[in-house]
Amino acid sequence: MISGERFSVIYRLVGSEKEAIKKALDICLEQTVEFPEELVPRGMIRDHVVGRIESVTPISDVSVRDGLCGRTGTEAGATAGVCAGTASATEGSRPSCRVTISYAVETTSGELTQLLNVIFGNISIKPGIVVEEICLPESLLKSFRGPRFGRQGLRKLLGVPHRPLLFTALKPMGLSAAELAKMAYECALGGIDIIKDDHGLTNQVFAPYEERVRLCAEAVAKANRETGFNAIYVPNVTAPYNQLFQRARFAKEVGAQGLMISPALAGLDTMRELADDDSLALPIFSHPAFQGSYVTSAENGISHFALFGQITRLAGADGVVYPNFGGRFSFSREECRRIAEGTETPMGHIQPIFPCPGGGMSLEAIPDMLQVYGRDVTFLIGGGLFRHGPNLVENCRYFREMVEKMV
Amino acid sequence: MISGERFSVIYRLVGSEKEAIKKALDICLEQTVEFPEELVPRGMIRDHVVGRIESVTPISDVSVRDGLCGRTGTEAGATAGVCAGTASATEGSRPSCRVTISYAVETTSGELTQLLNVIFGNISIKPGIVVEEICLPESLLKSFRGPRFGRQGLRKLLGVPHRPLLFTALKPMGLSAAELAKMAYECALGGIDIIKDDHGLTNQVFAPYEERVRLCAEAVAKANRETGFNAIYVPNVTAPYNQLFQRARFAKEVGAQGLMISPALAGLDTMRELADDDSLALPIFSHPAFQGSYVTSAENGISHFALFGQITRLAGADGVVYPNFGGRFSFSREECRRIAEGTETPMGHIQPIFPCPGGGMSLEAIPDMLQVYGRDVTFLIGGGLFRHGPNLVENCRYFREMVEKMV
Structure with missing residues (x-):
């Protein structure tokens, strides 16, 4: 026994x-x-x-x-x-x-x-x-499949073999679905690889889930036809138990090519099931909302390495979003380095995944981040992209060129 | 809008x-x-x-x-x-x-x-x-139904209008389903009201879920026929996403009369869905496993009042298990008092629920607990029941008489 x-x-x-x-x-x-x-x-x-x-x-x-x-x-x-x-x-x-x-x-x-x-x-x-x-x-x-895509699979899907990936979030909450879709279109046109919902966008009256996801997926597909890139739109499917898979299937139907979920809100094993679902077969991004209490105390909880690295991989995410050092959150450079280690530490057949540091990141922070993370990283810039200048497409192009020049 | x-x-x-x-x-x-x-x-x-x-x-x-x-x-x-x-x-x-x-x-x-x-x-x-x-x-x-039973409904189900409820857990992990069922029978015979799985019992090879739940439910029903009491057996349904509701339905089919779930492991909204499911319609007990990090720091997290009281009620539990003061955990008397307040603070139509303090509790602690909690409490004693003497049925009777005499 x-x-x-x-x-x-x-x-x-x-x-x-x-x-x-x-x-x-x-x-x-x-x-x-x-x-x-x-x-x-x-x-x-x-x-x-x-x-x-x-x-x-x-x-x-x-x-x-x-x-x-x-x-x-x-x-x-x-x-x-x-x-x-x-x-x-x-x-x-x-x-x-x-x-x-x-x-x-x-x-x-x-x-x-x-x-x-x-x-x-x-x-x-x-x-x-x-x-x-x-x-x-x-x-x-062997009881766990782990990430379906992992670093290699995600790079292949995006057609980006070497450089860091470019990631942004559609916001603020309160914009209409059409306004968010316009933003998605401009980001994709400017060369961003991964365009996700802000994690607070669910099914609010401002931009209801189905309308938003349909319009944003279409907008990114349109931009891809124009640019020849493979940008993906990643809706947030964090939702009540009985609606979560419904929303994920809808997203797949209308052409979304990834899913984001906050596992501390919806359940770590819910994320695992989302990743394992062969009828979806989409890359999964884990968001840290409501998860912070496990890491805010130095004397209680779970290490950054284990929580954002090992456990998130076991639970099937292909990318893990977390607050970068130097932004508006308080993770240290060393804690972030440990997360990156956790995303790739050997764990049998469980693939390495992308660390996706973000949270108050600015374009200016990128050179320093490259030093810490190397190429296998996803730069998540939200508000900072808007701050750079009045033209969003131009800001995205600047972001992309900056990263391309550096590696 | x-x-x-x-x-x-x-x-x-x-x-x-x-x-x-x-x-x-x-x-x-x-x-x-x-x-x-x-x-x-x-x-x-x-x-x-x-x-x-x-x-x-x-x-x-x-x-x-x-x-x-x-x-x-x-x-x-x-x-x-x-x-x-x-x-x-x-x-x-x-x-x-x-x-x-x-x-x-x-x-x-x-x-x-x-x-x-x-x-x-x-x-x-x-x-x-x-x-x-x-x-x-x-x-x-109005978006939330809250507890289906609440204090009043649970008292009615158990046929216990006034006194504190008696609660125990089947353990240790490693016993066979038949051994756990024998224990369930003896506890019910001795007059315990609520007999739950230990929260670590899921589907281990030692006592597989279906075998255990069937035998334990039968054992408690048999004891009820002999005593005339209405003891309920409450299996732990904390499980992977795709098996949780299956296990809950199986439990209902074989006569279990309540369900326990650890919301930090399975998702708070999963508990809400379990409580809202009209085809189950069973009382729900919330277990604090993996939830501690929200309350262990004095400067980060969620108060005992909000987490174990308000949020647990919103998420549909009829009883909330948490570590009592003076046991092997470190909650203070004041923190426990605040939890009890959170279980009954007015929240519109959301019913008050039972605080279920436990965790290293002894029979000797009961008089003091009565002072803090009053009658609307569920005393959860696990290992302590075995420590009292060699005969489990007698220990349970002693526990019940002690509580009956006091109120």
Whole structure:
């Protein structure tokens, strides 16, 4: 009944080594049997179902850490090479330890919802616990298809083999569907690759979903005929449970070529289902709305690497939108670098995806961003494109030429 | 196109009054148009779509706060009486302000997903912002059915008109379906009202979903025939997107009389859909797994009152599970009291629901809990029931008699 295969999670636990071990023992029970230690039945449950501490390393001794996952992997027989991340930069000032805990693969039932529950379900409520990295053996990874397109597939779809991708958002909320479509047309004409709805556009009376999506998809197709480019329009399908797939199918029917969803609002596994749906077969973009609380505290939550990188990939996104450093949000350069690492860290057959930093980005920030991210990045500029000058098409052309010249 | 109806959110913003106003102005843009201020089109968008600061009150001056919602309500014409909460106890030590911001009802499109996005979507990523309370006019509340049963309906279903409800969880993971069903039988025989799966039980090989749910539902029905009580079995239906409703329907078919879901894993709106489904028509219990990051920081996130009270009710739960004070989690007595307030604060037609404090609770804690919660509470005891003595039926009887004697 138990294969012996285990996956592991690297946690950062606030406290001294002694405190961290106590906390880790508690996590081993809390995330599995949720039962008083002395009452846990002997045999299979105690030996396999309960989590197991694999290592405890005080945080200053970071160099030791990189080897841990490999060790667990060897023991589990299959995770070697899955974890290649480096240490997070967001370490608090209080003493803390990096603790690796392994769990039986069977506890997850091969479900993303239950995998997340084992990783961070109840302990999300306990203070001083951060999920740094997850290390999954092939026996568990095989339950997940991951991104359908990934970096390579998205580049092929867009016909952009090498340079960074250009990404923008249609806004502000309150414009009519026709006004948003005109904007989509101008952006595509100016050479933007990916044109998405602002994440706040759903089915408001100002620009109802079906009208907006039809007009915007047509506008981008028209521009493509004129330019010969392959720009794609990506509507936001974050919606009530019973309307989400309906909206996605409508989008596909009228020619949208990608879908955006905010997984913290609609469910991470809803995004996974959207990505896995063979009748849609569209690239998926993940938006971070309502997801911030997992990363705003240095002592609680999930690391940028694991949340925006590993988990977002497991949940099938081909691109992950997040706030860039230096914009109007507060992510640091190092946190952003770690996200980019998470989008490409080896995870068996789960493909690398595009980091899509945005959020108050300006054209002026691009040279610096290229230094941090390299070519495999999607520059998401919304309002900044309008700020550059009065002619949107010209602004987009300037943006594109700037990027083309740089790489 | 714009009705003039507005809803409002009371935020706690870290910073001096001047800093809070700056932050609030940013929130007004970020949560709606997400566009540079100087480029926001004049007219309807600038006047109505952009959020509006209604009041700013330094946090020490708490007494002023209670009137704010009423004022916004009068202006909006419909929210009067909706906000009756009192100040949160989790105020940080840094200076902060309580700021009320109103938004046009139309920005939400009447969707729970988009309502949550306007309340806390992008700003979940910005530091120093806590959602304290939401104040919704009837024009927006009418989009939501809320709990189908509520306190009154659940009491009627269980045949328990007055006393606190008795709640337990089947565990540990690793037991077989037959072993869990035996436990369910004994708990029902001992007089427990609500017997749920542990939230980590999904479809593991140890006790596959259909086998477990069928056996447990039968076991509780058998006990009810013997006792004359109306105990209900509540399986956990947290599951992948494409299996969740299938599991819920199966549960209904085999006689389960309630459903539990972890909304942070499956989606808050998924819970709403589950509650609204007339073919199911079962009471819903919300579990806090993976939800903790919204409340673990004093300076970021959502208040206990709003998250476990108001939002959980809007999303259709009839009972909200959360960690009690004094157990193995770290919620304070005051935070728990605020949750209880959130479960019953007036919200138009949205019914009050049961607070279900649990998590490392012992029988000894009950007298103190009665003082805090009164009679309208559900005592959730899991492992603690086993600790009391070797005979589970006797332990349950002791639990029930203890509660019956006290009220």
